[in-house]
Amino acid sequence: MHSIANGPRQNVTQITDHLYEVRKRVRAALVAAGRKPDDARILAVSKQQSTDSMEALFRAGQRDFGESYVQEAVGKMEALEALDLQWHFIGHIQSNKTRIIAEHFNWVHTIDRLKIARRLNDQRPSHAPPLQVCVQVNQAHEPQKSGVAEPELNDLAHGIAGLPALELRGLMAIPPLSADLEERAALFERLRALNEQLAVEGIPVDTLSMGMSSDMEVAIAHGATIVRIGTAIFGPRAQPR
Numbered sequence: 001m002h003s004i005a006n007g008p009r010q011n012v013t014q015i016t017d018h019l020y021e022v023r024k025r026v027r028a029a030l031v032a033a034g035r036k037p038d039d040a041r042i043l044a045v046s047k048q049q050s051t052d053s054m055e056a057l058f059r060a061g062q063r064d065f066g067e068s069y070v071q072e073a074v075g076k077m078e079a080l081e082a083l084d085l086q087w088h089f090i091g092h093i094q095s096n097k098t099r100i101i102a103e104h105f106n107w108v109h110t111i112d113r114l115k116i117a118r119r120l121n122d123q124r125p126s127h128a129p130p131l132q133v134c135v136q137v138n139q140a141h142e143p144q145k146s147g148v149a150e151p152e153l154n155d156l157a158h159g160i161a162g163l164p165a166l167e168l169r170g171l172m173a174i175p176p177l178s179a180d181l182e183e184r185a186a187l188f189e190r191l192r193a194l195n196e197q198l199a200v201e202g203i204p205v206d207t208l209s210m211g212m213s214s215d216m217e218v219a220i221a222h223g224a225t226i227v228r229i230g231t232a233i234f235g236p237r238a239q240p241r
């Protein structure tokens, strides 16, 4: 990995090469899992990365970008207004940020309570298509992490399914940092089972947002349809927050 965040001009060639590598890894993992080679999409996680890098990725065909910080994302949206991008919010959602999220993003992966879902629904502009959303599940009961606990998932999902300005697409999770690949595999498989349960109950979910730079292959083997990839594309972020 190269340190790209410090120099005044980031090496955009390297970044697009990394994207091609990640595409290859994703396709190979899909084929290995007996899935179609376009069955999962890459979300480029661009938090703390420059709009120059994002524009280079756009020219290489990347359309979906994930951001965790609202103000940073909105600034980038203005700078990249001319590009036809899909913006995904993947950070913790504070109540006082729901309006700006509802007004600016195409997707939100991190809904974990009905109060937030209702606010996003009420604040989604009437001319905009429904906000595409996933429920974040806190599978390992980590107190510092967002996400609904499993026993509350069902009520939350049915609550969201009744909100007309939101379209519930599926589930999202972030395994604990400490989890090894085997433990991650079990958590991803469990998330898939929870999603299938929602489908059985009549909620038409089709999305599993799981897998990051270090575990995308495992996630794809267990059904991921969106992998959220930061460092494997952009290199290290300037500073962990």
Ligand SMILES: *Cc1c(COP(=O)(O)O)cnc(C)c1O
Pocket: 045, 047, 068, 090, 091, 174, 212, 213, 214, 228, 229, 230, 231, 232
């Ligand atoms: C930062 C972030 C990622 C990207 O992680 P990498 O390990 O850099 O690929 C994925 N998902 C979420 C929710 C993130 O905050």
